[in-house]
Amino acid sequence: FFLVVFFFSSKMKVFVVLLALCVAALALDAAGEGSAGAPNQVVNPPNWHGTWTANNRYGGHMYACPKGNRLYGVYSDAGFFIGSMEGRRVEGTWYEGGRGDRNDWQGSFRIDISEDNQSFDGFYYRVTQDGYELRWHETRLGAPWPSNPTDEQCLVPGDEPLLGGFYNHPGQGNTPATYSLCKDEYDQIYGSFGSPDGFLEGWSVDSSTGFHGYRYDNNGQSGAYILRAISDSHVKGFYWRGRLARQNIATAVEENLTRTSYTASLDDCERVGPGFLRRLRGPTNSAGALTMSVAVVFVALFALLF
Helix, strand or coil, X not given: CHHHHHHHXXXXXXXXXXXXXHHXXXXXXXXXXXXXXXXXXXCCCCCCCEEEECCCCCCCEEEEEEECCEEEEEECCCEEEEEEEECCXXXXXXXXXXXXXXXXXXXXXEXXXXXXXXXXXXXXXXXXXXXXXXXXXXXXXXXXXXXXXXXXXXXXXXXCCCCEEEEECCCCCCCCCEEEEEECCCCEEEEEECCCCEEEEEEEECCCCEEEEEEEECCCCEEEEEEEEXXXXXXXXXXXXXXXXXXXXXXXXXXXXEEEEXXXXXXXXXXXXXXXXXXXXXXXXXXXXXXXXXXXXXXXXXXXXX
């Protein structure tokens, strides 16, 4: 009898131990489940800092740098952007070099970064296309591209506007050219430069720390142009030969200007080219502005004569 009781008592102890182990395992498994019963996955905090493809823009690459809750960057050496970060989403505005209607070269965007921080997806919009969505999907680039590009590479703006006097850095054996940049009451920027003589015209953005427009010189060369004041003394940007197009990306040249003064006279700024008279003012094109000017002069002459 005692042998039977001992046998069943031993079996009961083993059963109780096994039961306790099963309960503990179920408790641990339940602790790792969400409300829907699926295991919780560790999600990396969003990390936009890095080098990305720019396949949905003009090719090449894109640099992105977070500063506080802002994201700054430049893509394809053709345009720069400013965004506000909230969670895994960034919404903001972008600006590109171009001429004609300003709204062809600026717009908004909305992009979301993946949970592994290796890609982002979303849309961008051109003002002139009235809300038409253009896909913006890019992936992170590895070595030799920098994983933490500098503020200079991302064209993060400084505190001072890009107005005033500057000189460029044309390379060894070449004479530096002087630049004079002015802004009018319409937030339009016009400037003249030398070596060879030429002029630039476009628009001021982000408290005049940014410029997007076009550049012309007396050698007959012209192209899309962007500039960004990245410090009190340094303006950096890119100049394309011709319009922005994927097949023209190889023509993009980096531009670096060093400040000589914080102001420039209107005469210096308009030394070359048509000056502010030709600038776009809102939806009115340059031809319309010129026609209006001619009409005003005609009316004044008519009043004097009659």
